[in-house]
Amino acid sequence: MQGYQWLRASALAMLATGAAFVAAPAQAQGSLVMYCGVQEEWCRAMSTTFEKETGIKVAMTRKSAGEIYAQLKAESANPRGDIWWGGTGDPHLQAAEEGLTQEYESAANKDMQDWSLAQWRAAQKRTIGIYAGALGFGFNTQQIKQKGLAEPKCWADLLDAKLKDDVQVADPNSSGTAYNMLATIVQLMGEDKGFDYLKALHKNISQYTKSGAAPAKAASLGETAVGIVFIHDAVVFAVQGDPIKAVAPCEGTGYEIGSMSIIKGARNLDNAKKFYDWALTPAAQALAAPAKSYQVPSNKNAVVPPQAPKMSEMKLINYDFVKYGSSAERTRLLTKWDKEVKPLP
Template identity: 45%
Template sequence: MKSAALALILIASASAAQAQGVVNAICSTDGPWCEAAAREFSKATGIKVNQTHKPTGEAQAQLRAEAANPKTDLWWGGTGDPYYQAAEVGLLEAYRPAYLDNLHGWAVRQYAMSQNRVGGFYSSAIGFGWNDEVMKKKKLPPPKCWKDLLDPRYKGEIETSHPGSSGTGYTILAGLVQLMGEDAAFDYLKKLHKNVTTYTRSGQAQARNVAKGEVAIGVSFIFGFDNERLTNKFPVSSAAPCEGTGYEIGGIALVKGARNADNAKKYYDWLMSADGQKIGATVGSLQVPANKTFKPDPRIPPLDGVRLVKYDFEKYGKAAERRRLVERWTKEVEAQPK
């Protein structure tokens, strides 16, 4: 009888766990954060997370392809511009959380700008990172300004990401356009092209490649380079460009027509909570968290001393503007010989 009772309890427990269901997500921030968040959320709620890791450009393309029959419930992390483009074409569901007072103003503004279809998940600024040992060995001075990257001594020493596939790459492009003016920015990028060795598919590659000494200088989000120095103890230094720089507000959004909408909201709310937002720093993701109700990790680089451009998220988040700028970049920059 005891065995039968135990079996019934186990069956009931399994049924209860199964009843929690699943949520299908795409995560576009750092891989370890994606994995840790899914694991901890499942542990806390019993909801199974089926999650893939993709750059924002590829994630947006997947949602477009699935539009008639959505297979994704939630998309989170990564630069916000592709989120606005997805919202613009009707791929995202409006959601205005009840806990907006817990969030920084820059996060709350994303809701208003996108008719509540996109939330602000974290923030970080674009900058440079370099490997101190490689720079010393090659007798290269560290860059401090955008203009420094045009030094002929840097030929083949700089790595950045492709704006067509990478949200980071597009943030760099759009930020320079707003900083310099469009024609001046493209003139600058053509000159920079001569020094670039690789345009990677994802903007998350630069920090690790610089840390390993595979490339001397990377252009990406500053927090990645700082993480390699502070957490992983690599000889990496970083700087915010002296002229000013672009920045991101990472996105989070519910997918319109989601099959598991209730569980998607639970995962969304957990990711935006203090418990969810703390996860990033524990695995080396040092973006500034949107939730202001807890003390963030002291390794997170503050934005106070960085000259940020007045980034027009509404204009540069539109699909047509992104397409136009990327097409111009492909024709005028990428196609140029080195």
């Protein structure tokens, strides 16, 4: 897959330049309203470090990607947010198309991976890729053994009747992860077979959670046998020794380009631009791993955490971000899922 040689980037070169950001002294510099789409711990690390280094007071709220998109839309006549940082790229692209976010070109663009800039170009400069991660699932090794099942390796394995009420995934309306799964399944299997798969899977779903990463935690605790999540969200629990294994499905899988956008009508526009420039530095991107977030960063000079799943070794589909991030397609697929899958018994 062209443009994805970034996955083999030299760790040495990254280390050499990894500490390029020099902190400015903290003093009162106004404020910034940040809508944050990743895990709470990483959101907090970003907001508090930026605040400490610049003196800009950050009011941060964590929400799932679909919820932030809906909030921007609801607030569009009177925008309250300045920067939307993180979360899957599809709703960022939809917001760009609908004019909810605004153009920006950072001097740091020269250091970004091709996939990050592809997102920026697709959105007419209104969003940019900040990290990448592949979709998959995590399973609880003890639960799978107790059920007498072989370790699941493929999407097809999740349809086994022994997994009835023992699979979790988020609701694609609220969750960027779950929309990424919906779009992945449609691209991988074709729309008719994809929806057949989602309907069959529904029989095994115990609940559609609000947040995308919640099923990984549930699987790590044995509350569900399988959680469909971004692979890095399952790795978090495997790394800390929980009985969970992360899987890149054998048929192939999709991936996300986590993104960042400046909100149209931002009241603190200069501070939003400062945050944007800073968030693209290797030093800011290095805050992910200590906050237990193991995505692949978008700055070519940032260190890829050793725990990050090796996307170069997975069978990745050629995810069509432009199509599945378009307003018409995202709205159409969500409406169809709401009508044909969610109400099933």
